[in-house]
Amino acid sequence: MKILIAEDELVSRKKMEKLLRSLGHEILVAKHGTEAWEIWKNERTRMVITDWMMPGMDGPDLCRKIRESEGSRYTYLIMVTAKQEVNDMVTGMDAGADDFISKPFVKEELAVRIRSGQRILGFETRDIVIFSLAKLAESRDSETGNHLERVRFYSKTVAEALALSDNGSHKIDNLFIENIFLTSPLHDIGKVGIRDHILLKPGRLTDEEFEAMKSHTIIGFETLNDALNKYPKAEYLRMSAEIARSHHERFDGKGYPDGLSGENIPLSARIVALADVYDALVSKRVYKDAFSHDKSKSIITGDSGTHFDPVVVDAFLSCEKKFIQIYEKFKD
Structure with a gap:
């Protein structure tokens, strides 16, 4: 796993880095x-090994800041210290440390402490549960195949392209990218509340049926928002609720359910809107043949500024080859 070392003393830092690399871990080092x-x-490494005594921000302060900012994605914190008093251990644990290693340390002890942390991190089944919920909703429609896998990779790819673009107004960080990959499969979770004769109808929906179908955005939002109210620190729930409600909004304000326009639509939903439509275009359905990538791209670029955010469309165009690769990898 990727581990961050924080150690100001050169010899100790080099020794720990060497030992951890010998155990097969990827290491980031801070002085x-x-x-x-x-x-x-x-x-946002899942494990941090930090010295206690450091100039400026010491180990306990670092632990506190990480605990305040980690959200729902837990970081396992190990403190390295020569302190042995009970009061010192209490102070460290109160700051957020999970475990301690005494100086001087040895390879065998490091390996045991890290394995212990990995077991605890392994208990986090959030990602699996979320994707299973999404697959449960999708299972009612036998035609969607690997749609969820493709949409999550499309969405992540666009977010990464936006993060690298010259337009810094979106302020996309690694957490945003992780969360959109995790939560985009939940965009249609509300379809569990749509009746079969509407959801599975092969032909064109009547106006009344379409109004009922549109309610899946509200059903999904209310379900996920209820969970968010119970766990308000869980940013991934906030994003998933935004996506579920707003992924059918249009940049020109003619979408549903709220008629939002422009940047009033959450960025996550603007990204998933493009990913979802692209996948529908390139995939075969009962009511249509699969379109080529070029035809699908032409439709999306033609709807830039009306259906889609032009900045998101530009990001899509910058990484269109990756879209083709994703489709081929997860082809139905």
Whole structure:
């Protein structure tokens, strides 16, 4: 796994880095607490091994800042220290440390402590549960195949392209990218509340049936928002609720359910809207043949500024080859 080391003393830092690499881990190194904090914000490593005594931000302060900012994605924190007093251990654990390693440390002890942390992190089944819920909703429609897999990778690819673009107004960080990959499969979770004769109808929906179908956005939002109210720190639930409600909004304000327009539509929903439509275009359905990538791209670019956010369309165009690769990898 990827582990962040925060250690100001050169010899100790080099020794730990060497030992951890010998155990097969990917290592990021910080020379003090402030640098470690900046690295963690960008990389959000699942495990941090930090010295206690460091100039500026010390180990306990680093632990506190990580605990305040980690949200629902737990980080396992190990403190390295020569302190042995009970009061010191209480202080460290109160700051958020999960475990301690005494100086001088040895390879065998490091390996045991890390395995212990990996077991605890392994208990986090959130990703599996979320995708299983999404698949449960999708299972009612036998034609969608690998739609969820493709949409999550399309969405992540566009988010990464936006993060790299010159337009910095979106302020997309690694957490946003992780969350949209995790939550985009829940965009149609509300379809569990749509009756079969409407959801599975092969032909064109009547106006009344279409109004009923549109309610899946509200059903999904209310379900996920109820969970968010119980766990308000869970940013992934906030994003999933936004996506479920707003992925059928249009940039020109002519979408549903709220008629939002422009940047009033959550960015996550603007991204998933494009990913969802692209996959519908390139996939075969009862009512249509699969369109080519070029034809699908032409439709999307033609709807830039009306259906889709032009900035999101530009990001799509910058990574269209990846879209083709994703479709081929997860082809039905």
